[in-house]
Amino acid sequence: MSATAPPLRPRRPAPRDAAGSPLLLGHGRLPRVLAGTALVVLAVLWLLPFVWAIATSVQSEQDLSKPGLSPVKGAFTLEAYREILERGNVPVWAFNSFLIAALVTVITVAVSTLAAYGFSRGTFRGRRALLAVTVAAIMVPPQLLVVPLFRQMLLFDLVDTYAAVILPQVVAPMMVFILKRFFDGVPRELEEAARSDGASEFRVFRSVVLPLSRPIVAAVSIFVFIGAWNNFMWPFIVTNDPDLMTLPVGLATVKDAYGIQYAQAMASALLAALPLIVVFLVFQRRIVDSVATTGLGGS
Template sequence: MSLVTTATRPRRRHHEDRGAPLTLGAGRLPRALAGGALTLFAALWLLPFVWAVCTSLQSEQDAAAPGLNPLKGALTLEAYRRIFEGGNVPLWALNSVLITGAVTVITVVVSTLAAYGLSRGTFRGRRALLAVTVAAILVPPQLLIVPLFQQMLAFDLVDTYWAVILPQTVAPMMVFVLKRFFDAIPRELEEAARLDGASELQVFRSVVLPLSRPIVAAVSVFVLIGAWNNFLWPYIVTNDPDLMTLPVGLATVKDTFGLVYAQSMASAVVAAAPLIVVFLFFQRRVVRSVATTGLGGA
């Protein structure tokens, strides 16, 4: 008995070591190496944003001057002044907030309901519908621009908020991610709620959704970023300047003055500033949601 025990111990230890997370160690040198690597990656990630901010604070003549130094002259807010004077930036920002909020709410509601139906439903054609959903992930959004625009024309929705909002609420990728998460939730919890007399909607609302807060938060963040940064579809479906979103409106102002580097960078900074502010306020929740759900590579 002792021989069997001693023979099996190394195998168990080897199996445990194989599943253990990879670490650099607990000494000062590994921590210093990890800190240095993270600092380097952070600097590389922040370099384009810092360059854009520095360029936006230069005059057009200084910004167009040759050289690698982004600060070639005195600091000025001339580029930002031209942006705000050349277009209705507050109205465009309000449109972006309204459209982004509507797209995020509708997409999350529709995607969670569709994912729950695909995960727990037993209706005929469920596998075919799931296959269509997965196949839709592979379709580039650019291929759908013409049929979507024709559909908006048929419903007389061009140059309306709904024309910008509705096509963005279809997110097969988010449905698939939510469905995979719902598959991992123990069905015993739902069965216990049904035995207590809960309906299917009450089970979804009281049992499934509270357990799915991390994935719902992560999906909401990705949908919000995509809706805020979406330029092509709002640019195509809107002609009224009062309905333009912030990226589209800033692009029209930039085109009015031609190729101007400082103003282009100022437009990028103005468009990215709201997302940066939102991330600074909710960074812990965003990072926790992405880390716990594994959506970092989605």
């Protein structure tokens, strides 16, 4: 009596992620443990400088001068924060930073979206040459434009004004290029349907293209706001009035006469970063979704 061959079992398909592509780490507990361990290690390495800055800012300068590599060398104190708040006009500087960053974001997004839509859908003469100039402007270091921009502000008598801080920052060739590439992928059939219903070109842009571009517009707005908030060089050059200084510039002017004070330096850095941390915590989901949807987090 011949033995019958066992029935063939179907092969189990490889595990796939939510997007449908095979998981590179394989399946099982070990790959998940290794991936989780790697993420924890990277998170600790990323948070270590931040924790070190906090530990430094809540100690006295005398304790920090003690030898040793430990970040905690003395008792807890808020003396550095008290010195900065007493010797600087932090509320005014924070208001200036928020106002300037918000206006720069609104104007930059408005100008960049219109320019990108013109490059994506326009057929005007010289379009390719102008687009090439815009792309080439991305490679120009901002430091090269400091002297010409400052001479322009002097010519128009705008030094020590909000306009002098805001206007040079609203030109963002990189954002124009990013938005243009996104608009190229928007289906033209939707725009043609709107035009056939009698919509003007601006109505098509406002009612059809922009609603479909919310992820990329949100991502660009976040990047522009963070860049304007952290901008130090240009506000430092174009403002002398303490009431017009931004938070990074104002905190840099609060220095001790006895040289570098490490606790105050770390406290200043944390005060400047605190509003951005709050913004990230409040809009964390929107920020992550925008970057993940548009692919701006890296290739």
